[in-house]
Amino acid sequence: MSEYTLDDTIVAIATASGIGSISIVRVSGEKALEIALKISKKDSLKPRFATLSYLHNTNDELIDEALIIYFKAPFSFTGEDIVEFQCHGGIAIANLVVDTVLDFGARMANAGEFSKRAFLNNKIDLSKAEAISKIIEAKSSDAVKLLARQLKGELKDFVEDIREDLLFMLAYTEVSIDYAEEDLPTDIFEKINQKIENITIKLSNTLDASRRREGMLSGFKVAIIGKPNVGKSSLLNKLLNYDRAIISDIAGTTRDTIEESVKIGTHIIKIVDTAGIRENTSDVIEQIGIEKSIQAINEADIVVALFDNSKICDDEDEKILNLLNDNSDKNIIKVLNKSDLENSFDKSRIIDFIEISTKDNINLLIKKVEKILDENTQEDELTLVSKRQIKSVENCLENINLSKNPLHSGELEFFAHFITEALYEISNITRPYENDEMLDVMFGEFCLGK
Numbered sequence: 001m002s003e004y005t006l007d008d009t010i011v012a013i014a015t016a017s018g019i020g021s022i023s024i025v026r027v028s029g030e031k032a033l034e035i036a037l038k039i040s041k042k043d044s045l046k047p048r049f050a051t052l053s054y055l056h057n058t059n060d061e062l063i064d065e066a067l068i069i070y071f072k073a074p075f076s077f078t079g080e081d082i083v084e085f086q087c088h089g090g091i092a093i094a095n096l097v098v099d100t101v102l103d104f105g106a107r108m109a110n111a112g113e114f115s116k117r118a119f120l121n122n123k124i125d126l127s128k129a130e131a132i133s134k135i136i137e138a139k140s141s142d143a144v145k146l147l148a149r150q151l152k153g154e155l156k157d158f159v160e161d162i163r164e165d166l167l168f169m170l171a172y173t174e175v176s177i178d179y180a181e182e183d184l185p186t187d188i189f190e191k192i193n194q195k196i197e198n199i200t201i202k203l204s205n206t207l208d209a210s211r212r213r214e215g216m217l218s219g220f221k222v223a224i225i226g227k228p229n230v231g232k233s234s235l236l237n238k239l240l241n242y243d244r245a246i247i248s249d250i251a252g253t254t255r256d257t258i259e260e261s262v263k264i265g266t267h268i269i270k271i272v273d274t275a276g277i278r279e280n281t282s283d284v285i286e287q288i289g290i291e292k293s294i295q296a297i298n299e300a301d302i303v304v305a306l307f308d309n310s311k312i313c314d315d316e317d318e319k320i321l322n323l324l325n326d327n328s329d330k331n332i333i334k335v336l337n338k339s340d341l342e343n344s345f346d347k348s349r350i351i352d353f354i355e356i357s358t359k360d361n362i363n364l365l366i367k368k369v370e371k372i373l374d375e376n377t378q379e380d381e382l383t384l385v386s387k388r389q390i391k392s393v394e395n396c397l398e399n400i401n402l403s404k405n406p407l408h409s410g411e412l413e414f415f416a417h418f419i420t421e422a423l424y425e426i427s428n429i430t431r432p433y434e435n436d437e438m439l440d441v442m443f444g445e446f447c448l449g450k
């Protein structure tokens with residue numbers, strides 16, 4: 001994508017490949033109108049007007065009856081001339097239209113190229129481009145609502161505010177470096193200090209909220225753990241409503257982690273069934289399974305820890321309770337399963353648990369999971385939606401923190417250096433100063449036609 005030029009005209013199918021009632025082929029660039037006039041055999045197309053027309057290929061053969069919309073530059077998604085052919089559905093017609101457009105001198109668009117052009121032509125900033133890319137892949141209505149806020153520019157405004165503050169500080173420190181101190185307003189240091197503290201709080205809060213909500217975009221991960229034979233796979237099957245995993249009364253039945261998606265309330269979650277965690281095993285494959293279980297805990301947003309209510313709490317259960325204590329930052333649900341059988345588990349060993357039976361119903365557990373998911377999605381705070389954005393805020397915050405000492409000791413050149421770095425970092429979210437490589441990586445992750 002680095003040999004990218006803005007002069008050529010690009011084309012791609014904008015709609016999903018498959019059977020649908022309408023397919024859209026989008027053309028962007030200088031030749032878009034000229035190509036559309038040839039295909040439609042019209043003398044002109046009225047901008048932003050849906051024109052019904054027959055479409056013809058380069059051999060003058062009829063290929064479809066379609067709506068054509070011409071967006072005259074600069075008033076289009078990319079800022080260039082755009083023509084949309086809204087043709088009949090199915091991949092064959094769309095491909096014929098694309099082929100014709102190519103024959104008339106356009107080239108195939110790369111992944112993300114429409115959005116990249118929109119960015120380069122100042123139609124959208126990177127936070128909006130990212131929101132567009134992610135909203136297409138969003139798995140839940142909550143995720144869509146969150147991303148729609150970024151389409152509207154919430155993150156952009158946040159970044160703009162911080163940029164403004166940082167620029168203010170830079171301007172005043174430059175002045176202080178150049179002029180004698182007595183010429184400056186006396187409260188300026190206090191003002192800068194106050195701004196630094198405000199930015200620190202704002203950035204930290206945003207990072208915290210974003211980390212909590214990471215699972216909302218990719219699907220929250222719920223890991224089911226416990227010693228062998230407590231009913232982990234039975235629980236997975238019950239949650240999925242079909243027999244996905246093999247269950248048996250032989251301990252060590254599940255040897256690898258199994259991951260499946262399921263909807264709970266309004267949330268799409270990924271459930272991970274793990275191999276039973278036991279203290280000592282000489283079985284190499286089982287040992288690997290156990291290590292994967294520990295990894296599953298690390299990656300999970302919610303850990304469902306199962307215990308067998310029909311057995312006494314033994315050393316292996318204790319080991320798992322200890323493991324949970326080590327992960328107290330996680331949302332943990334402790335569950336006594338097999339409660340349909342005679343209860344033998346010593347409940348004084350465990351606090352805050354629920355009792356269920358996968359042979360009966362697991363509603364209590366589902367409600368509990370749903371409540372945690374609700375709590376983690378109902379925040380109103382601004383949320384960063386990509387690793388890239390999180391990294392930029394982390395780096396910005398780091399430089400802000402580094403600027404505090406020099407500010408207090410009056411080493412203003414150093415202070416200005418860190419603030420400049422912070423400014424570069426935060427700008428990466430919306431419009432980087434110079435970073436072609438990052439742009440290539442980012443837009444390369446888009447789906448074709450975007």
Ligand SMILES: Nc1nc2c(c(=O)[nH]1)N(C=O)[C@@H](CNc1ccc(C(=O)N[C@@H](CCC(=O)O)C(=O)O)cc1)CN2
Nearest residue numbers: 014024026069071074075076077078079084086123132
């Ligand atoms: N048919 C169709 N539907 C679509 C898109 C599209 O490209 N085509 N979009 C593509 O992602 C999204 C809508 N986004 C768009 C964003 C800007 C403009 C546009 O024409 N902007 C002009 C005029 C603005 C105005 O009229 O207010 C501009 O910014 O100058 C069009 C679509 C979703 N739906």
Ligand SMILES: Nc1nc2c(ncn2[C@@H]2O[C@H](COP(=O)(O)OP(=O)(O)OP(=O)(O)O)[C@@H](O)[C@H]2O)c(=O)[nH]1
Nearest residue numbers: 228229230231232233234248252253254276338358
């Ligand atoms: N009575 C009763 N039996 C259950 C319940 N849940 C599971 N079982 C039985 O317990 C045995 C083990 O179930 P699994 O789901 O395979 O257990 P697991 O934890 O996945 O076991 P491993 O994969 O070996 O770690 C099976 O015979 C199940 O039918 C329950 O709530 N009540």
Ligand SMILES: [Mg+2]
Nearest residue numbers: 232233253254
């Ligand atoms: Mg199992």
